[in-house]
Amino acid sequence: MPTVVVSGGSGAVGKATISLLRKHESPVYNIISIGTKLNPEANHNILVSADDSIESQGEKVIQQAGLLLKEGEKFDAIICVAGGFAGGNAASDGFLASAAFNLNKSLNPALIASHLAAKYLKEGGLITLTGTANLTSTPGYIGYGVAKAGIHHLVRSLASPGSGLPKDAKVVSLSPAAIDTPANRQSNMPALIPLNAITQRLLDWTTGAIPVPHGKIVEVVVENNEPTWKVL
Template sequence: MRVAVYGGKGALGSTLVNHFKSKDWWVCSIDLRENPEADVNVVVKGATLEEQAAHVNKEVATLVTEKLDALYCVAGGWAGGDASHENFIKNTDLMMKQSIWTSVISANVAAKHLKEGGLLTLTGAEPCLEGTHFMIGYGLSKAAVHQLTASLAQKGGGLPEGAVVQCILPKTLDTPMNRKFMANADFTTRTPMSYISEMFTKWTEDPSSRHPNGALVKILTENSETKETVV
C-alpha cells in the first residue's frame, strides 16, 4: 500500500506512520516538520492557504510518483474560548489553519493523487455536532470539516472515480498531551490511537469495511471499549 499522512509528525500522525511502516507500506508524511520514519516528507511552507496548497501540491507531485491508496488527514489542534475571550479571534484563526486549511489541502491532493476507489479520511470531532460555547473556534472549524466531507462525497465533488471519503469524529484521543493536561480524567473513556491505526488499515485494505461515502463516524470509548457509529 502507498499512503500519505497529513499531520504525520503529530501524536496521532506519528502513530499512524509507525504503524503503516511496520506493515511495510510506503508512507509520505506531510507536516510542518519531517518525520524520519516516513519514506518521504513534505514540509509545509507558506503564510496563506493558497501558498501552502501550492507548495504541498508541488512537492507531492515530485515525491509521489504513483497513485495513493489512501490519504489520511489527522492534522489539527485545540484552543478554547467563548466570544468574550481575550484570544477569541486569535484562537479561531489558529483553529481554521490547523483544521480547515489542512483538510482543504488534503482534499485537493487527494483529487489529484488518489487511485480510483481510494480512501480519503478527514478528522472532525464528536462534540462539534452541537454548540461548543467554551471552544467556539474549534467547534466551527470542525463543523466546516464535517461539511467538506459531505460535499466531497457528492457526485462532482472532485475525488477520483469510486473514491470514498470518511470523517472520523473522536471525542477524546488518548494522547500524551491529553494525559498531561487531563491527569485526573477517566482514561477508560479515551480512545487509543492504536484503534485509529487499525481502523484505517481495515478501511484501506478492505473497501467493503468502509462506511457509506461521506459518513461522519463517531468514535466513542466507554469502559475501554471503542465503537464506531455513523451519525
C-alpha cells in the first residue's frame, strides 16, 4: 500500500486532498496527515503546534514519521498544502508579526516537508509544494510574497543537483491564485479556483495519471470561468 504524507492536512485544501485520496480505490493509499488538528480521514496524524519553532516542529515530524515506517519502507509522495495569509506593508504596525505568520504558515512547512523528503521519500517519489500564481511585487502583503517567493526558490533548488533529494525524485510547485475555500469566499475574492480542480491535479500527479513537470512552477488561474494551467 503506497503511503502519502499531506502536510497541512487539517486545513481546507488538506482536508479535501485527503478526502480524495481516501476515495481512491486503486491503489488504496495509507495517508499521514501533518497539521495542527486531527484529521479523522487520515490513517495517521502527526500534530504540530504553530507556536513551536521550525526546529521543534521539524524534529517532531521527522521523529514521528520515522516511527510510522516499517523497516525499508519509504513514502511514495509528500504533498504540502499548508498555508495562510496575512497582509501588511512595511509601514504597518503589525508588519513583522504578519511576516512571521506567513513564514510560519507557508514557508516553514515547505522546508520541513523538504527535509522529510530528503530522509524518507523513496527514489522516484514525489514532493509537491504550494506557491502562488502571478507573483511579482506584493507591496500590500509583503510577508506573504516573501514566503511564496521562498517556496518557488525552494522548488527550483530541490530540483537541482546536490539538493539532497533521493535519486529520480520529482518536485513541483502547484501555484494557484485564490482557491474556493470558506475563508476566500468570506473575503469576496473574485475568480476563485474550484477546490476540486486543485485536489484532482494533486491526485493525478501522485498516481502518475499526469506527468509531473519536475522543478517547475505550475500556475493556476481562472480564465473564462475555467481553471487554466501554465508551466513556468
